[in-house]
Amino acid sequence: MCSCKKYLQLALGALFVLLQGVPQAGAYVDVLDLPARASPLALSSPLLGVARAGLRLVTVGQRGHILYSDDSGKHWQQAAVPVSADLSAVNFPSARQGWAVGNDGVVLHSSDAGATWHKQLDGRQIGALLVEHYGALARAEPGNPQWPLLAIEGQRLVEQGADKPLLDVWFANDNLGYVVGVFNLILRTEDGGQTWTPFQDRTDNPQGFHLNAIASTGDGLYIAGEQGLLLKWDDTRQRFVAVPTPYQGSFFGVLGKPGEVLAYGLRGNVWRSTDGGLSWIPLDSGLHISITAGIVDASGRYRLFTQGGQMLLSQGSGADMRLVREPVPLPVAGAVQAVNGVLVVVGNRGVQALPEE
Template sequence: MCSYKNNIVQLTLGVVLCLLQGAAQAADYVDVLDLPAKVSALAGKSPLSGVARAGERVVVVGQRGHILFSDDSGKQWQQAVVPVSADLTAVSFPTATQGWAVGNDGVVLHSSDAGATWAKQLDGRQIGDLLIKHYSALATAEPDNETWPNLVAEGQRLVEQGADKPLLDVWFANDKLGYVVGVFNLILRTEDGGQTWTPFQDRTDNPQGFHLNAIASTGDALYIAGEQGLLLKWDESAQRFTVLETPYQGSFFGVLGKPGEVLVYGLRGNVLRSTDGGQSWTALDTGLHVSITSGLVDASGKYRLFTQGGQMLVSQGSGEQLHLVRKPAPTPIAGATQSAAGALVVAGSRGVQALSVDPDLEP
């Protein structure tokens, strides 16, 4: 009997200790939206995804809230001060000093010092309430419009599900006007540099709620690329993003171009080109079956597209033909830009690196 009682006592003590330990761990938990990014000597070799120029500076963003900047074309990097540890996906600098970064959990960060320090402007814990407030007001003003209650319900779902919806890209025209886009047709617009945000779900032709993967300007038009062949273009007269028909129904990961020309790229090496504002498209022969994940127009006007396999495609000038030049990085490339000195700075699963451009190897 004594042995039985001793076993019961030991079991009870074990359960109590486990509960106490679990309570202590719960007390120590800090949400990544409230936990500043840790300074790490390995930050430059950790997964990074977004790259942008901030004047003469290059800024990259990535996993665990890591943001780094370089003032020497990517040779040396410094880690920025960041108030969150959420994974970051994209960054945009419309001016040399003013920049925005976005990422998981609906986080939006702002920098006013060329990416050295950052402040949080928005996160996923607030986005649902934004939708509820905005679309409830419209529902009151237009009680017969069935669109508004549906969007109010979407906001309620976001509140109930918590801050788990990633923002996938960000684009700013200047230091005031910008957009952030993400999963399930998540799109917000600001006209005051991120002080306030307006939901734009009702301003997109995306009734199925496909993910919005990228947003970019070609200089004369603004496009959004999404999954399952979704491609949208801003219509100034209609004040909405209208759908463009394309011959490819796979996911698009990015858009780039110049006035009068636009390329959209995505899964399995697919690249489409239009010279009439997206009214008609030509499929380009890339010779690749691996996904194209990032791109840029360099200082000489050449298109450079990078793949999940580390390859680089280059055009001669216009985007009519693309040529496989070399394999610049033995790793998937998620983001790329060109430094002021002309080096290509690419980021991916193994961090960031700078690549020199060899004209003798290019068309």
């Protein structure tokens, strides 16, 4: 049964069509084929991810908007983007090479520090990739029951269409990287995104939970997911193995330094490990609101941000997190520190550089 809110949205949508008039109606163009429009409002529209590309800052968000700044967030220019799908995350392993991901399984690549982008992959191709990859494995190993099941999953994705949101991206260098998303969707490339290999069989996620974030902590590569799912790359076994945690809520991110890992998520939860994820202790954030972004700053301190705009700052190690201020009245979806030390956050009201402390 539809909710009242949904009925209202449908009614407003119908009214919008009537106001536009039939003569103005145009042929439908998929957001994967429609370049992002240049807009003076892009800077204040919802933005979900931000990263450094050398000295430059790059942020991504709704309707394919990508913007970049060469003065630590004071001024921004809009990039040329070939899609208008919503973008959720961006990562630059080096100053010029970067990747962005988002809705409809889109993967974008830039080789000029985020000024221009081209599409490497989208959701119309991902299902076929799974069918081809796992179908070949099924023919090579007819006695292995998991390959036909994964090939069937790929066929299901083909039939569903392009709607396969990718939620995060991480690259170790200009060649090796991963993209992760909903329902255990994970792909790996070893050639800078020219080809992608499905990695569903390389993750300990039998229930198919969403993979919300992927990040390196200096001595480990982790994936954070829903319902307490935490995975860590095992180089010997060549797979992401499950890391048992005492928390059953969703994790939205992982960050850390050699010898220390923090995982954060719903309702102010922060968990700390100093033994490579073998054991975890809860940290008292003093908050009951979701923590949605985090960074390790230039001084080696952790900064965690919430959907309410609060910021937690570590005192010494990550064991002591304190609420230091409410920097901006907006939910924070991503944060980065510019080369001059300025903190820049993004969220549903755009981008803002925080005052220096």
